[in-house]
Amino acid sequence: MERLSDxxxxxxxxxxxxxxxxxxxxxxxxTRRLDGxxxxxxxxxxxxxxxxxxxxxxxxLIAQACDVQPAYFAEYRLATAMRALxxxxxxLEQALANLNARLGAHRxxxxxxxxxxxxxxxxxxxx
Numbered sequence: 209m210e211r212l213s214d215x216x217x218x219x220x221x222x223x224x225x226x227x228x229x230x231x232x233x234x235x236x237x238x239t240r241r242l243d244g245x246x247x248x249x250x251x252x253x254x255x256x257x258x259x260x261x262x263x264x265x266x267x268x269l270i271a272q273a274c275d276v277q278p279a280y281f282a283e284y285r286l287a288t289a290m291r292a293l294x295x296x297x298x299x300l301e302q303a304l305a306n307l308n309a310r311l312g313a314h315r316x317x318x319x320x321x322x323x324x325x326x327x328x329x330x331x332x333x334x335x
Contacts, residue, residue: 217267217283218258224274225256232256238273 240246
């Protein structure tokens with residue numbers, strides 16, 4: 209189960225719960241056993257049905273309870289990337305270094321420093 213989900217959090221969570229045979233109440237109890245506070249079954253239900261946005265803590269706790277890495281969830285990967293690029297979180301110098309590292313990972317090996325150009329959509333003629 210180490211693959212990553214590209215589904216919205218609620219869809220990924222419901223699929224994971226189904227695969228593991230977990231109910232909202234059993235998942236809530238598993239989260240409580242992990243840190244003493246845990247999450248309520250009602251909150252998990254809200255997250256699973258897209259009525260609430262998951263926090264980093266919620267995704268980490270649910271992932272741990274389901275025995276997957278938090279990065280299993282697409283929103284966790286996106287939030288981590290956004291945090292790494294936020295000067296308020298990591299400082300301007302580090303945010304720029306993180307950006308350059310990410311851009312470098314997407315550069316074409318033969319482009320020698322130029323970003324690869326994505327094909328542009330051609331405008332439709334009007335009339």
